[in-house]
Amino acid sequence: MSNDDSGIPRTTPRQSATFSQDVNSEIRRAAATGIYDIRGGGAKRKLPTFDDLLFLGASISRYPLEGYREKCDTNVSIGGLNASNPIHLDIPITIAGMSFGALSGPAKEALGRGASEAGTSTTTGDGGMTPEERGHSSKLVYQYLPSRYGMNPDDLRKADAIEIVVGQGAKPGGGGMLLGQKISDRVASMRNLPKGIDQRSACRHPDWTGPDDLEIKILELREITGWKVPIYVKVAGARPYYDTTLAVKAGADAIVLDGMQGGTAATQDVFIEHVGQPTLAIIRPAVKALQDLGMHRKVQLILSGGIRTGADVAKAMALGADAVAIGTAALIALGDNDPKWEAEYNKLGTTAGAYDDWHEGQDPAGITTQDPELMKRFDPIEGGRRLRNYLKVMTLEAQTIARACGKNHLHNLEPEDLVALTMEAAAMAQVPLAGTDWWPGKTGLF
Amino acid sequence: MQTYDLSTGSLRELNATLHAQNEATNQTTWEIMNPKGAHAIACGLDSPIEVTVRGSTGYYSAGMNQQATVNITGSAGPGVAENMMSGKVVIDGDASQYAGATGHGGLLVVKGNASSRCGISMKGINIVVHGNIGHMSAFMAQSGNMVVCGDAGEALGDSCYEARLFVRGSVKSLGADCEEKEMRPEHLEILRALLTEGECDAKPEEFKRYGSARNLYNFNIDNAY
Numbered sequence: 235m236s237n238d239d240s241g242i243p244r245t246t247p248r249q250s251a252t253f254s255q256d257v258n259s260e261i262r263r264a265a266a267t268g269i270y271d272i273r274g275g276g277a278k279r280k281l282p283t284f285d286d287l288l289f290l291g292a293s294i295s296r297y298p299l300e301g302y303r304e305k306c307d308t309n310v311s312i313g314g315l316n317a318s319n320p321i322h323l324d325i326p327i328t329i330a331g332m333s334f335g336a337l338s339g340p341a342k343e344a345l346g347r348g349a350s351e352a353g354t355s356t357t358t359g360d361g362g363m364t365p366e367e368r369g370h371s372s373k374l375v376y377q378y379l380p381s382r383y384g385m386n387p388d389d390l391r392k393a394d395a396i397e398i399v400v401g402q403g404a405k406p407g408g409g410g411m412l413l414g415q416k417i418s419d420r421v422a423s424m425r426n427l428p429k430g431i432d433q434r435s436a437c438r439h440p441d442w443t444g445p446d447d448l449e450i451k452i453l454e455l456r457e458i459t460g461w462k463v464p465i466y467v468k469v470a471g472a473r474p475y476y477d478t479t480l481a482v483k484a485g486a487d488a489i490v491l492d493g494m495q496g497g498t499a500a501t502q503d504v505f506i507e508h509v510g511q512p513t514l515a516i517i518r519p520a521v522k523a524l525q526d527l528g529m530h531r532k533v534q535l536i537l538s539g540g541i542r543t544g545a546d547v548a549k550a551m552a553l554g555a556d557a558v559a560i561g562t563a564a565l566i567a568l569g570d571n572d573p574k575w576e577a578e579y580n581k582l583g584t585t586a587g588a589y590d591d592w593h594e595g596q597d598p599a600g601i602t603t604q605d606p607e608l609m610k611r612f613d614p615i616e617g618g619r620r621l622r623n624y625l626k627v628m629t630l631e632a633q634t635i636a637r638a639c640g641k642n643h644l645h646n647l648e649p650e651d652l653v654a655l656t657m658e659a660a661a662m663a664q665v666p667l668a669g670t671d672w673w674p675g676k677t678g679l680f
Numbered sequence: 681m682q683t684y685d686l687s688t689g690s691l692r693e694l695n696a697t698l699h700a701q702n703e704a705t706n707q708t709t710w711e712i713m714n715p716k717g718a719h720a721i722a723c724g725l726d727s728p729i730e731v732t733v734r735g736s737t738g739y740y741s742a743g744m745n746q747q748a749t750v751n752i753t754g755s756a757g758p759g760v761a762e763n764m765m766s767g768k769v770v771i772d773g774d775a776s777q778y779a780g781a782t783g784h785g786g787l788l789v790v791k792g793n794a795s796s797r798c799g800i801s802m803k804g805i806n807i808v809v810h811g812n813i814g815h816m817s818a819f820m821a822q823s824g825n826m827v828v829c830g831d832a833g834e835a836l837g838d839s840c841y842e843a844r845l846f847v848r849g850s851v852k853s854l855g856a857d858c859e860e861k862e863m864r865p866e867h868l869e870i871l872r873a874l875l876t877e878g879e880c881d882a883k884p885e886e887f888k889r890y891g892s893a894r895n896l897y898n899f900n901i902d903n904a905y
Binding site: 269381382385386387390413414426427428431432434436440441442447450451453454457458459460461 | 691692695696699719720723724726738739740743744746758759762763765778781782784797800801803804819820822823839841842897898899
C-alpha cells in the first residue's frame with residue numbers, strides 16, 4: 235500500500251468485477267468500430283462441464299476388467315432404424331461438420347484421412363462436398379444446410395449419411411458467416427456467389443418450417459437416396475427434450491446434439507457466449523426424450539460441444555449418448571493454435587490458444603484459411619496422422635475408464651458409474667453429488 | 681407411354697421405377713395417375729424422360745430434378761422443383777410456397793400463380809410465372825432469372841445477390857438491397873427466350889428488371905436494422 239504526498243495511506247487500485255479489463259476493452263472496441271465482435275470457436279466463458287463429473291470405478295460390488303487384455307468394444311452402428319445401409323464405426327468419436335471455405339482443402343483432406351484411419355466418419359459443412367474430402371473419407375456425412383451451397387443430388391447419393399442441420403451449439407437460431415477474405419475463386423464457385431463478398435448463410439431452411447414439414451423433407455431425401463443412407467438431424471442444445479422428440483417423430487435415424495461449447499467458423503461473440511446451453515446440461519433431457527419414445531439406442535444420439543478427452547467421451551456415453559463428435563479438438567490436433575506460431579499470433583494481436591479470428595483467413599497454422607501461401611504450411615498427410623493418433627488416444631482413455639468400471643463395451647457405461655463434484659453438475663447430469671445419494675431436482679421435471 | 685397409378689401402387693415403387701431409367705431407356709414417357717396430393721412425387725429424377733402427373737401434388741414434387749421434364753396438370757404443393765439442377769418442370773395450375781427454392785438450373789414454369797418465397801435462394805434456375813408471386817420471393821436469390829408476368833408481393837428480392845428479376849406488373853415493395861435496374865438489350869434477349877420457352881405470350885418490353893443494389897455485399901453497420 236502506498237501513501238500520498240501527505241503521508242495518508244492510499245487504498246490499492248481496485249478493478250471492477252463488473253467492468254473488468256476484458257469488458258472495458260470490448261466497450262472501447264465497439265465504440266471505435268460500431269460493429270459487433272465476430273469470431274470463431276465456441277463459448278469461452280466458464281461453464282459446468284464433464285470435468286465436474288467423476289467415475290466411481292470398481293469396488294467390492296463391481297469388478298473391473300483387466301486393462302489391455304480383456305475385451306472392451308468401442309464400435310457403434312448409426313442409422314439402422316430406416317436406412318438399408320447404416321454406418322458402422324469402429325470408434326464412437328466422429329468428426330463434426332466443418333466447411334470447405336471455413337477450412338482449407340488440405341485441412342478437410344486431413345480430417346478425412348485421420349477419421350478414416352481411425353475407423354470413423356467425417357462431415358461436410360456449409361459449402362458442399364469436395365472431391366478431396368469424399369476421396370479421403372471412408373465414411374462421409376453430408377450436411378443439408380439452410381444455405382444449400384453446393385447441394386446437389388449427385389453428391390447427396392455419394393454420401394454415407396445425410397445430416398439435416400437445424401441448429402448449431404455456438405449459435406442456436408443463427409446462420410453462418412464467411413467473410414470476403416475467405417471467398418476465393420473456388421469457394422465462390424462452389425457457393426455460386428461473387429468472389430470476395432461477405433457471405434451470409436440463412437438461419438433457417440428455405441423450403442420447410444416446423445416438425446411436420448421436416449417429416450416430409452426427410453421423406454423426400456429418403457426417396458431421392460432410395461432409403462439407403464441414414465438421416466441425422468442436428469440441433470443446438472436449446473430445447474433438447476422437445477427438439478429430440480420432434481426430430482424422432484419426423485423420422486430421424488440419429489440426433490446430433492450440440493452444446494454451446496461447440497465451435498463455429500464465425501459468428502457474433504454475443505451469440506456464442508449468451509445463447510444456448512452447456513453440453514453437460516443438454517444430454518439428459520435428450521436421452522429422456524428418446525427413452526420416453528422407446529427409441530433410446532434405436533435412434534442414436536451423437537453429442538458434441540467441447541469434447542476433448544477420452545474421459546469426456548466416457549462421461550457422455552455413460553449419460554446415454556451413443557457417440558460424440560469433435561470439431562475444435564480435431565483442429566487443435568491438426569495444429570490449430572500451436573505455440574510454435576506464437577510470434578505470428580502476436581503479430582495478429584493474440585496469442586496461441588486464444589486465436590479465434592478464423593474468419594479473417596490469416597491463420598498462421600494454415601488450417602482456417604484460403605490463402606495459398608499459408609495453406610502450404612499445413613501437410614494433410616501429417617495432419618491426418620496426428621488426428622488418427624489423437625482419436626486413438628481418446629479411445630484408449632475411454633476404454634481404460636470403461637474397464638475400470640467393469641464394462642466390456644463403452645455403451646455399457648451408465649449414469650450409476652458417475653458422481654458430480656458440484657451442485658450444478660449434479661443437477662445437470664442427474665447423478666449424485668459426491669458423497670451423497672442426492673442431486674438437485676431429483677424428483678422434478680426437466 | 682408407361683402409366684403408373686398411385687391409387688394402387690406406392691410412392692417408393694414409383695420413384696424407384698423412375699430412378700431406374702437411364703439415358704438409354706426407351707420408356708421415355710410416363711403418366712402418373714391419382715397423385716391426390718402425395719409428397720415427393722418424381723423427386724430425384726436423373727434421365728431425359730417426360731413425366732406427366734395427372735392431378736395435384738403435395739410437397740417437393742420433382743425435387744432435385746435433373747434432365748427430366750415433369751408436367752403437373754393440377755397445382756403443386758410447397759417446394760416444387762426445389763434444388764432443381766436441370767430439366768424442366770411445368771405446372772398448369774398454381775404453385776404453393778418455395779417454388780423452385782435453391783434451384784441450380786433448369787426451367788420451372790408456373791402457368792397459374794406462385795405463392796410466397798418463390799425462387800428463394802435460387803442458384804441458377806430460371807423461373808417463369810404466368811400469374812402473380814407472393815411475398816418474400818427471390819429472397820437471397822443468388823443467380824438465375826425469375827420472370828413474373830403478373831404482380832409481385834411484398835419484399836421482392838430481399839438480400840438478393842446476382843439473380844435477375846423481371847416483373848411485368850406491379851411490385852408491392854422491394855426487399856432490402858433490391859432495386860430497379862436498367863433493362864439492357866441483353867436482358868431483353870434473356871427475357872424473350874424465357875418467355876418463349878415458358879409458353880408465355882407477354883412482350884419483353886413490358887417488363888421491368890430488378891436486382892441487387894450490392895450494398896449488403898460487405899458488412900457495414902449502417903446497413904443493419
